[in-house]
Amino acid sequence: MLRMILIFLLLGSTFHARMITDMAGRSVDVEANLTRVFGSSPPTTYLVVLFKPEALVGLNFPLDNPNNRGSDILDARLKTLPILKGWHGNAGGSSAEKLLERRTQLIIGWNNAFLNNMIEKSLHGADIPVIYVEPDDMQKLPATFRFLGKLFEKEQRGEALASYAETVNSRLASLRKGVKKPKSVYYALGPKGLNSECDNSFHANFIEAAGAVNINHCEQSSLIGMEAVSFESLLARQPDAILVQDRNFYRTIFDDPQWGLLRAVKEKAVYYVPKTPINWLDRPPSFMRLIGTQWLAATLYPEHFKEDLNAEITRFFDLFFGRSLEEQQRRKMMQP
Amino acid sequence: MSRTLSISALTGVLVLSMLLALGIGKYPIGLDTWSALLQGTAPDIAGSVVFELRLPRIIAAVLVGAALSVSGAAFQSMFVNPLVSPSLLGVLAGASFGSALGILLSESWFVVQLLTFAFGGIAVLFAMGIALMYRGSGILILVLGGIISTSLFTSLLSVIKYTADPYDQLPSIVYWLMGSFALVERSTLLGVALPMLLGIATLMLLSKYLNVLSMGDDEARALGVNVRWIRIAAITAATLISSLTVVTAGVIGWVGLVIPHIARMAVGPDNRLLIPTSALLGGTYLLLVDTLSRTMFDSEIPIGILTSLVGIPAFVIILRNAKKGWG
Numbered sequence: 001m002l003r004m005i006l007i008f009l010l011l012g013s014t015f016h017a018r019m020i021t022d023m024a025g026r027s028v029d030v031e032a033n034l035t036r037v038f039g040s041s042p043p044t045t046y047l048v049v050l051f052k053p054e055a056l057v058g059l060n061f062p063l064d065n066p067n068n069r070g071s072d073i074l075d076a077r078l079k080t081l082p083i084l085k086g087w088h089g090n091a092g093g094s095s096a097e098k099l100l101e102r103r104t105q106l107i108i109g110w111n112n113a114f115l116n117n118m119i120e121k122s123l124h125g126a127d128i129p130v131i132y133v134e135p136d137d138m139q140k141l142p143a144t145f146r147f148l149g150k151l152f153e154k155e156q157r158g159e160a161l162a163s164y165a166e167t168v169n170s171r172l173a174s175l176r177k178g179v180k181k182p183k184s185v186y187y188a189l190g191p192k193g194l195n196s197e198c199d200n201s202f203h204a205n206f207i208e209a210a211g212a213v214n215i216n217h218c219e220q221s222s223l224i225g226m227e228a229v230s231f232e233s234l235l236a237r238q239p240d241a242i243l244v245q246d247r248n249f250y251r252t253i254f255d256d257p258q259w260g261l262l263r264a265v266k267e268k269a270v271y272y273v274p275k276t277p278i279n280w281l282d283r284p285p286s287f288m289r290l291i292g293t294q295w296l297a298a299t300l301y302p303e304h305f306k307e308d309l310n311a312e313i314t315r316f317f318d319l320f321f322g323r324s325l326e327e328q329q330r331r332k333m334m335q336p
Numbered sequence: 337m338s339r340t341l342s343i344s345a346l347t348g349v350l351v352l353s354m355l356l357a358l359g360i361g362k363y364p365i366g367l368d369t370w371s372a373l374l375q376g377t378a379p380d381i382a383g384s385v386v387f388e389l390r391l392p393r394i395i396a397a398v399l400v401g402a403a404l405s406v407s408g409a410a411f412q413s414m415f416v417n418p419l420v421s422p423s424l425l426g427v428l429a430g431a432s433f434g435s436a437l438g439i440l441l442s443e444s445w446f447v448v449q450l451l452t453f454a455f456g457g458i459a460v461l462f463a464m465g466i467a468l469m470y471r472g473s474g475i476l477i478l479v480l481g482g483i484i485s486t487s488l489f490t491s492l493l494s495v496i497k498y499t500a501d502p503y504d505q506l507p508s509i510v511y512w513l514m515g516s517f518a519l520v521e522r523s524t525l526l527g528v529a530l531p532m533l534l535g536i537a538t539l540m541l542l543s544k545y546l547n548v549l550s551m552g553d554d555e556a557r558a559l560g561v562n563v564r565w566i567r568i569a570a571i572t573a574a575t576l577i578s579s580l581t582v583v584t585a586g587v588i589g590w591v592g593l594v595i596p597h598i599a600r601m602a603v604g605p606d607n608r609l610l611i612p613t614s615a616l617l618g619g620t621y622l623l624l625v626d627t628l629s630r631t632m633f634d635s636e637i638p639i640g641i642l643t644s645l646v647g648i649p650a651f652v653i654i655l656r657n658a659k660k661g662w663g
Binding site: 061065066067088092190191192194195196198215216217218225226227228229230231232233235236237248258261283 | 361362363364380381384385388389390443445498501502504505507508511516518519630633634635636638
């Protein structure tokens with residue numbers, strides 16, 4: 001039966017195939033008219049949302065979860081898609097049969113050292129082509145947008161997003177040049193705020209991009225990250241600012257006498273990361289970093305960030321999601 | 337004579353290690369600050385580092401190390417098997433499942449701890465329930481019950497891992513299962529310390545009977561010992577304290593298997609001496625490993641990884657030089 005389906009798919013796909021070189025430098029045969037696409041992980045799935053949300057055959061995890069509040073902004077139809085898991089974190093991969101059943105034409109994979117070859121291995125020879133893109137690195141996002149524009153035959157869209165990404169990158173580069181004394185940042189994760197990411201981790205490199213320094217110097221050991229940090233080492237290092245992901249932790253940090261010993265908490269330099277419609281900085285790491293890093297830079301260095309941040313947020317939501325954001329809506333998404 | 341001598345020597349080593357651990361850490365505390373601390377005039381931060389951060393953690397490490405080793409020693413005598421660890425009847429598997437379930441269902445840490453403790457007990461009750469269905473078949477069926485219970489709760493844990501959100505809950509679960517003292521707080525410690533101490537004390541009081549049990553059920557009965565009740569009491573105490581170790585610091589393997597071994601090589605199989613020795617050795621060992629874990633790098637190494645990395649070579653060396661065997 002499976003073989004029949006395979007043959008059927010092969011026959012169907014050879015007609016309008018075109019050769020594409022993906023961002024990992026591999027040549028892949030891809031059908032011309034893409035109407036059934038799967039993202040291997042949330043970072044790449046959200047990229048498809050930018051170009052052709054109606055082509056998605058499924059999601060990797062629910063649109064709304066503790067780290068992402070998708071349904072406020074994203075297309076309501078996305079909520080009806082099945083959850084097919086994916087290759088990321090410890091998710092364990094998506095099922096090849098389910099993808100075949102949904103006649104998936106293409107998997108858009110995440111070019112990541114921790115994930116390489118996992119997808120092909122678990123497809124067990126099922127004939128679904130995989131192409132790799134760079135969904136999280138801000139420097140590579142312009143190329144990613146142009147690549148996807150070509151792939152989905154929406155070059156103009158790709159170009160618009162790419163040139164926005166380039167503007168943001170050069171804006172941040174000149175901000176970094178202007179910052180004489182970089183602030184030190186502690187990136188607090190987990191319900192107690194005592195997990196963090198290493199300074200070289202792809203989960204935290206936006207800190208450097210915003211012109212600051214991550215106080216947690218270590219080597220990323222796994223895709224998941226979340227290394228434990230002792231409170232004592234925070235006391236010893238006294239970060240200038242604290243970035244918080246967990247909502248409940250943010251709500252308690254100012255009342256906790258222990259955290260009150262940190263200068264950053266005393267000075268209220270504790271910032272909650274927005275999560276609408278996708279986490280602005282990480283988990284998943286995505287193109288949202290284009291606005292998230294600007295928000296971080298504007299928050300840490302108001303004197304160096306020249307644009308009007310609120311106007312920039314509105315512009316971003318308009319360009320990326322086609323949504324005109326109301327004042328009240330924008331304010332709400334910044335609150336924990 | 338040598339008995340009191342070795343116990344007091346080990347106690348001395350433990351106290352010295354605790355003082356040492358209190359003195360080192362990431363936050364630098366100078367000699368003058370220490371003398372100010374003793375007079376109560378030190379700045380807030382130094383006092384907080386010593387009394388809120390280091391001291392609870394040190395006490396927790398010692399208690400958990402002692403609890404795991406003592407319950408390991410008790411299990412090894414009860415089952416007359418040197419390869420047995422406290423996890424034999426499923427307590428660690430059950431507690432791990434409970435933690436994971438808690439992390440999945442609730443944002444409250446208290447709920448996580450409660451479920452951890454509850455499922456540690458439930459797993460052991462399940463194992464004993466299986467054994468009870470075959471009344472009279474003795475210890476073998478109890479071990480089998482433990483194997484079944486362990487694999488049941490391990491599978492249930494996998495189900496939880498499968499359903500958890502990979503970006504948020506899953507990392508927390510994986511991290512917790514590797515064990516860490518980084519999250520120990522004074523309030524948790526206040527809740528678990530007394531029951532842990534009581535559990536350890538109970539096993540010490542039972543040590544005389546455990547000696548009899550290790551000769552085999554029939555001989556024990558012949559000597560007039562109520563095998564069943566002694567075993568139930570020992571299992572209950574060991575389960576209680578093992579479950580509480582997971583509540584305090586996640587799953588820490590290897591200690592409960594190896595420390596009793598080392599203790600037995602040092603002082604022989606008499607539980608009256610073996611159990612206190614295990615407690616002191618285990619407490620010292622876990623304290624030293626945790627001190628390493630919190631001082632070596634910027635971010636901490638999960639202690640479950642270190643206990644094996646440090647423990648295995650030590651065990652191999654000791655095994656080579658072993659003079660005193662089992663029984």
